[in-house]
Amino acid sequence: MQTELLWCDGSSHTSMIGMDSFVDGHGYLAACTAGLPTRGTLAAMRADLDEWGTGGSSPIRYGDLVEEGRALFAQIVGIDASRVSTGSQTSAMTAVVASSLPDGAEVLVPEGDFSSIVFPFLAQAHRGVRVRSVPLASLAMAVTPDTALVAWSAVQSATGAVAENDAVVAAARAVGVRTLCDLTQAAGILPISAAPFDVTVTHAYKWLCAPRGVAFLTVSPAAQEWLRPVQAGWYAGEDVWSSCYGPEMRLADDARRFDVSPAWQAWPGAVAALRHVASLDMDTVWRHGTGLADRLAARLGVAGQSQAVMTVPDPSGAGLAALAAAGITASGRAGRLRLAFHHWNDESDVDAVAAVLGR
Template identity: 85%
Template sequence: MDSFVDGHGYLAACTAGLPTHGTLAAMRADLDEWGRAGSCPVRYGDLVEEGRALFAGIVGVPSDRVATGSQTSAMTAVVAAALPDGAEVVVADGDFSSIVFPFLAQAHRGVRVRSVPLDALARSITPDTDLVAWSAVQSATGTVVDSGAVVAAARAVGARTLCDLTQAAGILPLSVAGFAVADVDVSVTHAYKWLCAPRGVAFATVSEAAQDWLRPVQAGWYAGADVWSSCYGPEMRLADDARRFDVSPAWQAWPGAVAALRHVASLNVRSAWRHATGLADRLADRLGTARQTQAVTTLPDPTGSRLAALTAAGITASGRAGRLRLAFHHWNDESDVDAVAEVLGR
């Protein structure tokens, strides 16, 4: 907890994480360097490569399977563009729009999106399904999906897989969800939530098989085999690994992101999960509600009155889809449980 800024009363890691002191120091140093006209693109490139390797270690894939970007929707759009005309995509009802909208935007060429209940996702995959896309942890509810069952069902019929790890990476041991990142064709992750990086740094993992059917439709100079020899056309020679799907980095975000990823890589994710779910379950016990054993616990709040009461008490939470969301992360402790229980118990 001491590594982070004071996060007491902040229960919104599912909206945006908080920085460590190291992250803030790295970003301030970078701004000072920029102010002295000392910024160096090559140094930023070194940070991108360090960040790529750190993220690869966190999610358990080789670094040459990781592409870097700035938004999950843009990465998902690369997958959507690679589907054949008339393809069927299966998604879960109410999943986050960044892994739904890019497929809906392909309707002009006959791509069909079939939305099914979350608890029926795996059994809704059929031989007609070309791809299934889902979030390992649902944004609106914090529900941990049985991703292993989804992957197995997709493999059984030859369907491709896309998993969003934005609400999972940095907090959820993937064994809890029954799968490994290497099991899916593509994963996408924005690092500004549970990984506590500045907004503007995102990652995709691309399997060797997926690299053969994806098209690098966003390719620019940063996707080149040699970045600094790829600044001008018309000749194009892309990287032969997942870097061919890189986009030019938002430089100022990377010093803070690398500091954040270094910190996450030093932690035990199982301990983090036990800490977060333990606090959430303690709150459920205090409120007399059912334990959800999730890092994000939710309560009905159709009018927003519960969220408003917490806000008035100086507690930061969030509301989605008619529910109050309370996210517990490294900086929270039992005092946060007591504070929320006192407000909601009124």
Template identity: 80%
Template sequence: MDSFVDGHGYLAACTAGLPTHGTLAAMRSDLDLWGGGHVDPVRYGGLVEAGRELFGQVVGVPAERIATGSQTSAMTAVVAAALPDGAEVVVPDGDFSSIVFPFLAQAHRGVRVRSVPLQALATSLRSDTALVAWSAVQSATGVVVDSAAIVAAARMVGARTLCDLTQAAGVLPVSAEPYDVTVTHAYKWLCAPRGVAFMTLSDDALGWLRPTQAGWYAGADVWASCYGPAMRLADDARRFDVSPAWQAWPGAVAALRHVASLDTASAWRHATGLADRLTDAIGSARQTQAIVTIPDASGSALAALRAAGITASGRAGRLRLAFHHWNDESDVDAVAAVLAR
């Protein structure tokens, strides 16, 4: 907890994580360099590669299978563009729009998106399903999905898999290895600045996806790829890179270095232990997940917490309370006291 800024009363890691002191120092140093006219793209490139390696450590895949970008929806759009005309994509009801909208946007060429109840996702795949896409942890409810069952079902029917790890990586032990594609924005549980995202690709995905967003940063030699007309892209996942949002990367590398040094299983026990303590305190059923959600259609509970100086969030008619590294029992007690009123 001491590595982070004071996070007491902040229960919104599912909206945006808090920085470590090291992250703030790295970003302030970078601002000073910029303010002094010392912008060094090569230095930023080194940070991107360091971040790629560190993220690989977090999700258990080698750096050569990781592409970097800024937004998960743009990465998902690469997958959507690669689907054949008329393909079927299956998604869970109410999943985050960044892994739903890119497929809906392909309707003009017959791509069909079939939405099913989350609990029926694994049993809803058919022989004509081209892809199944879902979030490992659901944004609106915090539910941890049985992703292994979905992967197994997809393999049975020959469907490819896309899993969004944004609400999982950094708090829940995860591996990107079982999936064809994963997408992850690092500004939530990984506690990086907004503007740093990652896509992992299986060997199969590296073969069938096309780098539709290719620019200079996708080149085999970045600095020899600044001008056309010749194009020689990287042989590995870097051919899916987009030009990095430079000033987000110093802080992102510091954040990822910190997360990679931690035991994620311990982080999950800490978060779910606090969450279960809260549900016990308010007389609700244990959810055993890092995000506790409570019906709050009117928003009155969220408003009461805000009035008490507690930061939480509301989605889909529910109050969301997210527990992460900086939270402790005092946060549970404070929330329980407000909700009791």
């Protein structure tokens, strides 16, 4: 299916973005809350349920899907699959990082970042771990030699703002500070590589459009040395089918040592979604989303934000309620209305939102 891609300068280009791979998403502007499934995802999950219903499910087949998903995610974020660990929740992955920091460590975070990237460090206060918050725009400048780790989201959940990721990494490297970046609101919409960061965490149910229950941790070679596999179980073993019983522990020698047992039924759909995302050009996807968002900003007479999630103040929730009454799905966070533009959206969504909010 051909779709018109709106660029940030207002020009348009017809390109293949594979919108026909998705269910009809017109009126759905909430990818930052949860993505929509591809048709392949729905078919794969239905087939898996039918197979389960006849006793035909196989842990080995699920394991093959996990490995394919690991490789696809690695391709999307530009690293080798040996650096990718799989799990179910980003907060649990962040907790692995938090538990690996030394007593008394200082962790630097942006003010208002998502709790899954903040709470695991606050939970280490009993051993002196301290969390210091600064405005997002000041994050790079706030890194000091006394900082043990800087943790932030590449794209902010509440506002859709894109962090100055390169500047933060450069500031951290200059003084030997470790980095943890949450790619949950970036992977699948923003062209971004996991390579510059010591650690990244990503849940795949938003812009990557996978079922909830599939998440990824990436680790640099240096980070693998200091991270402690505190969640190690049978799936972290060098040979998972030889790791089912103790007491001997032989963990994988790459990022798989941080794997946790997969939520099996989520993986058939996740792999179908990741196959689709991996086939796309992320620069084109980003231009599509930001172009639509900036087109809406122009219609509403507000400044364009050059981001795929356009946000406007909505402290009372009246704007969100008005959109819902008109059959448009958006979201609200921290007193702001969030309007997320992804693959399935086009200018008809801009027209529909402008008609409601313009009133």
